[in-house]
Amino acid sequence: MPRYTDHKGLVITTSSALAAARYASGVELLVGSSPDAVAMLRAAVDADPAFGVALAALAWGSSGQADADAALIDALAASVAESSSVTVTRRERQHIEIVVTVLRGDRARARALGSEHLREFPADALVAHIITN
Numbered sequence: 001m002p003r004y005t006d007h008k009g010l011v012i013t014t015s016s017a018l019a020a021a022r023y024a025s026g027v028e029l030l031v032g033s034s035p036d037a038v039a040m041l042r043a044a045v046d047a048d049p050a051f052g053v054a055l056a057a058l059a060w061g062s063s064g065q066a067d068a069d070a071a072l073i074d075a076l077a078a079s080v081a082e083s084s085s086v087t088v089t090r091r092e093r094q095h096i097e098i099v100v101t102v103l104r105g106d107r108a109r110a111r112a113l114g115s116e117h118l119r120e121f122p123a124d125a126l127v128a129h130i131i132t133n
Contacts, residue, residue, distance in 0.1 A: 003089075008123035012053055013088045019047035023054040030061050031129045037061050053092050056099035057126055063103055091121050098127055 003011050004020035007028055014020050026040035041058040045051060094117050102110035114131035118124060 011089050014048045014051045016048040019044045019051050027126050031125050052096050056096045060099050
C-alpha cells in the first residue's frame with residue numbers, strides 16, 4: 001500500500017493521495033478547532049474508507065457533536081483489529097489505539113499511552129491535542 005506523509009512529515013498509509021491530503025488538512029483544522037475539520041476528515045474517509053488514522057481523526061472530531069456517529073466509532077474499533085497487519089505503521093496502530101481508548105471513556109489510560117507515544121513521535125499533533133484536552 002502506498003505511503004504518504006502529513007504536514008508534520010509523519011508517514012500515513014492510504015491507497016489515495018487525495019485521502020492523504022484531506023487527512024493532513026483535516027488534522028490541522030481539527031487541532032486548530034476549526035468547524036471545517038469534520039467535513040475535511042469525512043472527505044478523507046470518503047476517498048479511502050479503510051484509512052485508519054483518518055477514521056480515528058473523524059471519530060474524535062465528531063465525538064463532541066450532537067450527531068456523533070456510533071457506527072463510526074465501531075468502524076474505528078474494527079480498524080484497530082485490522083491494523084495489526086503490516087499495511088500500517090506501528091505509529092498509526094498506536095495512534096488509533098489512543099483514540100479508541102479515549103472515545104471509550106478511559107482518559108487516564110489514553111493520556112498514559114499518548115504520553116509514551118509522544119516521546120517517540122513528538123510530531124503527532126492529534127495525539128498531543130487529545131491528551132491535553
